[in-house]
Amino acid sequence: MGLTLKELAHTLDLSASTVSRALSGQPGIAPKTVERVKALAQELGYTPDSRARALRTGQGEGLVVISLFTAPTIYAMRTQALLVEGQNYFGRVQVVTLESPAALDLAVCRVLGQNPQAIVINAVNGDLSNSTRRELRQRGVPIVAIDTGIPECDSVRIDRQLGTYQAARLLLLSGCKHPVFFSNTPLDSPDARLRGIIAAFQSLGRDTRDIRLAACQASSLRGGYEAMRHLMTTSAVDGAFCYNDEMTLGALRALAETGLRVPDDVRLIGFDNLPFTEFCLPSLTTVAQPVEEAAQAAVDCCRARLENPEAPMGTRRFAARLLVRESAPLETQALREAVFHLPESLLSD
Amino acid sequence: MGLTLKELAHTLDLSASTVSRALSGQPGIAPKTVERVKALAQELGYTPDSRARALRTGQGEGLVVISLFTAPTIYAMRTQALLVEGQNYFGRVQVVTLESPAALDLAVCRVLGQNPQAIVINAVNGDLSNSTRRELRQRGVPIVAIDTGIPECDSVRIDRQLGTYQAARLLLLSGCKHPVFFSNTPLDSPDARLRGIIAAFQSLGRDTRDIRLAACQASSLRGGYEAMRHLMTTSAVDGAFCYNDEMTLGALRALAETGLRVPDDVRLIGFDNLPFTEFCLPSLTTVAQPVEEAAQAAVDCCRARLENPEAPMGTRRFAARLLVRESAPLETQALREAVFHLPESLLSD
DNA sequence: CTGGACATCGCAATCGATTGCATTAAAGTA
DNA sequence: TACTTTAATGCAATCGATTGCGATGTCCAG
Numbered sequence A, B: 001m002g003l004t005l006k007e008l009a010h011t012l013d014l015s016a017s018t019v020s021r022a023l024s025g026q027p028g029i030a031p032k033t034v035e036r037v038k039a040l041a042q043e044l045g046y047t048p049d050s051r052a053r054a055l056r057t058g059q060g061e062g063l064v065v066i067s068l069f070t071a072p073t074i075y076a077m078r079t080q081a082l083l084v085e086g087q088n089y090f091g092r093v094q095v096v097t098l099e100s101p102a103a104l105d106l107a108v109c110r111v112l113g114q115n116p117q118a119i120v121i122n123a124v125n126g127d128l129s130n131s132t133r134r135e136l137r138q139r140g141v142p143i144v145a146i147d148t149g150i151p152e153c154d155s156v157r158i159d160r161q162l163g164t165y166q167a168a169r170l171l172l173l174s175g176c177k178h179p180v181f182f183s184n185t186p187l188d189s190p191d192a193r194l195r196g197i198i199a200a201f202q203s204l205g206r207d208t209r210d211i212r213l214a215a216c217q218a219s220s221l222r223g224g225y226e227a228m229r230h231l232m233t234t235s236a237v238d239g240a241f242c243y244n245d246e247m248t249l250g251a252l253r254a255l256a257e258t259g260l261r262v263p264d265d266v267r268l269i270g271f272d273n274l275p276f277t278e279f280c281l282p283s284l285t286t287v288a289q290p291v292e293e294a295a296q297a298a299v300d301c302c303r304a305r306l307e308n309p310e311a312p313m314g315t316r317r318f319a320a321r322l323l324v325r326e327s328a329p330l331e332t333q334a335l336r337e338a339v340f341h342l343p344e345s346l347l348s349d
Numbered sequence C: 001c002t003g004g005a006c007a008t009c010g011c012a013a014t015c016g017a018t019t020g021c022a023t024t025a026a027a028g029t030a
Numbered sequence D: 001t002a003c004t005t006t007a008a009t010g011c012a013a014t015c016g017a018t019t020g021c022g023a024t025g026t027c028c029a030g
Helices: A005-012 A016-023 A031-044 A050-057 A073-090 A101-112 A130-139 A161-173 A192-203 A221-234 A245-257 A291-307 A333-339 A344-348 B005-012 B016-023 B031-044 B050-057 B073-090 B101-112 B130-139 B161-173 B192-203 B221-234 B245-257 B291-307 B333-339 B344-348
Strands: A063-068 A093-098 A118-122 A143-146 A154-159 A180-183 A212-215 A239-242 A267-272 A285-288 A315-319 A321-323 B063-068 B093-098 B118-122 B143-146 B154-159 B180-183 B212-215 B239-242 B267-272 B285-288 B315-319 B321-323
Touching (some): A005 A016, A005 A031, A031 B130, A050 B050, A063 A101, A073 A093, A073 A118, A073 A291, A073 B073, A073 B093, A093 A101, A093 B073, A093 B093, A101 A118, A154 A161, A154 A291, A161 A192, A161 A239, A161 A267, A161 A285, A161 A321, A161 A333, A180 A192, A180 A245, A212 A221, A221 A245, A239 A245, A245 A267, A291 A315, B005 B031, B063 B073, B063 B101, B073 B118, B073 B291, B093 B101, B101 B118, B101 B130, B118 B291, B143 B291, B154 B161, B161 B192, B161 B239, B161 B267, B161 B285, B161 B321, B161 B333, B180 B192, B180 B245, B212 B221, B221 B245, B291 B315
Parallel strands (some): A063 A118, A118 A143, A143 A154, A154 A315, A180 A212, A180 A239, A239 A267, A267 A285, B063 B118, B118 B143, B143 B154, B154 B315, B180 B239, B239 B267
Antiparallel strands (some): A285 A321, B285 B321
16 A cells, blocks of 8 residues: 555654645645645655545546447547546546447446546437436436437437538439438437438428438448448449448448449548548548537536536537538539528527 | 445444445345345445445555547557456556646556556656656556556557568568658657668668658648658659558548559558558558557556566567558569568567 | 353444644733 | 733544454254
């Protein structure tokens, strides 16, 4: 074990209380003593035991981020942003990675035993059991879900509908006859991307039954690659919108291997604005989500609830927005205006 | 605050000690009592306070990973791998991100107050002060440096020399007259990549003064892009080896914008084997480092030192190996054999 | 009926830091 | 000089869980 306060005090021929007060800068200690204490503490490299301090003061142990750490890189990017923000505000961040969303409730339960100051759940879908919820309330631990829906929790949501709407309009207005949506989520799920696509079709008077969906095995580079290869064996493709940038790059490669050119033959749009998309060949038109802002909001949400535990649950929303690059360009100003034209209905949601 | 042991005991009309023993399965408690205790604990959702427990038992608080979370994605990938491995063995992982290597000593010092079971330093170059070292010894906290050199510490090293040697040979044997090494590290630093390149030049009887270096502003996509653009204004390029894959993709784009083809006009090799490299156009020949293995080794290194604190400091090495893809292909079997020919001198280091 | 063996359980100290209150010493005032 | 005020420090309780040891009760054998 390390040096304890008592030992330090004994060496100085003082009591532990005096040393404690001297180190924490409390008034009522002789300046000379404070100096003497600080000097020896520095020299001996005394570091207070945070467990004991936390136990006594009742303060928690910082922020815990529970995250799904699988393929989509954007999850990791959000976790990283949460790490930075969380360190700023809570000083200390623990990351818990889950293999499967099913483990969420158990993980929260275990984490609660560590008396964290707050919990942020990143991209893990799932619900919490009643006993876990009760314990959260009892301990007054705020829990914020970022980019995922957990009932009865504060949440930070990234609104994908508008960005997707614009992306789909871009494809349609560029002349794509059969834009395809690549996804590995169940197609009957209330996916915001899908809603955006539907809205885009409707806004242009197109039959929504023309929306074509390509199911991917995984939301990864390979998943996109293989889905596109498979799709090309069955039908002609002139435009595609993918669930994320990894799949988009995979699809891009599949197209190139078949000799199809992007954007001349096929327009391609991704999602997430991962760093590599700007330097791909061609660079990827994609829908950017504000990662840092969302992380800041999540941490701020924790702070707000700690200050006012009784406030009603809230949701902070951030819009993902279309970033036009080479893989699906905007050739004319007229086209640009048409793509970014916003219907009232979408603005309210 | 949550439910405490004492409260639970009072509800059961028992003493805290009995409840504690019942829950931890110690002998000497009536089976009926154990059952009653466990039932109520379950129902009320009792979770022991890990701070108090850790304080009493003297056990630490899991693993702390200190990492530089800046541009190169490979850092984040290693952190992720450490997270998974650390959770497996220590149950609990805290991540501390540093803005600058200069903050390392202070960060370790702060972390020590949390009595962690072990510390892993990921990719942060720097040294520790004597007082910090003393405290590490006093507390018996193992500290392992992964992919970075900290004097007098266990370490896990990724040997880049062999992979780089092979990469440079591939460029030279493919007929590159002026291979360029893109890097943003000081050129006089004892960089393993540079040593590998020098060895490759020597192995083929080439004058090492022909080694050309391109200094990059940053080891990022844009850094590589701009360095390549700048290089092309001053001289002809027919082959390049970049410090990491991000820079390589940036350089690739710069080449393409100028109309140069890869690999026909320019051979390009990256480093890290980031996921996107496999699906780029062309896919990137790169040097892959074993991320998961290194993370496993780091955690195992902590375990070993906890078991045997007196063992001499050790270094576990993992070799990065060349992965040939399209951006610098191996056209013939003879070429393949020549590239992968290993000199004795390199095998020993 | 009594003593011992054994099964159960509670008391109290402990981990290390913090903090309200009491205590002592020093300084100031009449 | 005596008494009050103020500054500086120490004592002891506390946070919540754990654990050695002692206390109580039960049961069976002698």
